[in-house]
Amino acid sequence: MVISIxxxxxxxxxxxxxxxxxxxxxxxxxxxxxxxxxxxxxxxxAAGSHGVAPQDEEDVHAGWVSLQESHGxxxxxxxxxxxxxxxxxxxxxxxxxxPSATVHPRFxxxxxxxxxxxxxxxxxxxxxxx
Amino acid sequence: xxxxxxxFLLTRAPYASARAVETLESVQVAGVFEQEVxxxxxGAGVYQLLEGQEGSAVGQRTVGKILSALPEYDVERIFxxxxxxxxxxxxxxxxxxxxxxxxxxEQRDLLAGQDAVVTx
Numbered sequence: 001m002v003i004s005i006x007x008x009x010x011x012x013x014x015x016x017x018x019x020x021x022x023x024x025x026x027x028x029x030x031x032x033x034x035x036x037x038x039x040x041x042x043x044x045x046a047a048g049s050h051g052v053a054p055q056d057e058e059d060v061h062a063g064w065v066s067l068q069e070s071h072g073x074x075x076x077x078x079x080x081x082x083x084x085x086x087x088x089x090x091x092x093x094x095x096x097x098x099p100s101a102t103v104h105p106r107f108x109x110x111x112x113x114x115x116x117x118x119x120x121x122x123x124x125x126x127x128x129x130x
Numbered sequence: 131x132x133x134x135x136x137x138f139l140l141t142r143a144p145y146a147s148a149r150a151v152e153t154l155e156s157v158q159v160a161g162v163f164e165q166e167v168x169x170x171x172x173g174a175g176v177y178q179l180l181e182g183q184e185g186s187a188v189g190q191r192t193v194g195k196i197l198s199a200l201p202e203y204d205v206e207r208i209f210x211x212x213x214x215x216x217x218x219x220x221x222x223x224x225x226x227x228x229x230x231x232x233x234x235x236e237q238r239d240l241l242a243g244q245d246a247v248v249t250x
Binding site for chain 2: 006008040041080081111112113115116117119120121125127129
């Protein structure tokens, strides 16, 4: 089965990102395909590479990066939701002349068409709300 | 792109957070991409439908105006939870767009007929 996942909650403020990460790992372990993780609303903050996880808590951002590196799962963050929350990749940093890029290169900033595409092309679309 | 039946379930009050506006942006895009879109307002989400909103007073876009423009994105199926309206004391005359009022059983049928449900 082809599965896509939406993450709406911010890491550390909400359990959404951790739950979604566990769900994705389990789906892959069961032999399903995970087409795209779409980060929306405060969920886009998971793309930030500047956060420092507390020592006694799981590093959610690192978990997503690791999932991408080991399984090639697409990590897509809504570009409009990202920009206003300070999530910029190198291209957007240059475009808006900001001091630094904040998004990890394993994440891509995409338009909402990619959300609709994820729904249309997957057998299941699972939302982890905040 | 494959055409699917997608229901957007709007459950948040407008203006307290960005949820309403951001979710409605994805509703618009789903319409543009020719999906079979339905929208159901439920719980505090029914406040998004109130007439006479002025978002600029609190530095935000006006949700009611976004709703009025949904037909331009080919989003025509607008539903509202009847029991939620009753709970918040909202009458049909208070709404800024025509929304079909559904009871619980009708909402179950609406959800059962979808390929995907997106909460916002």
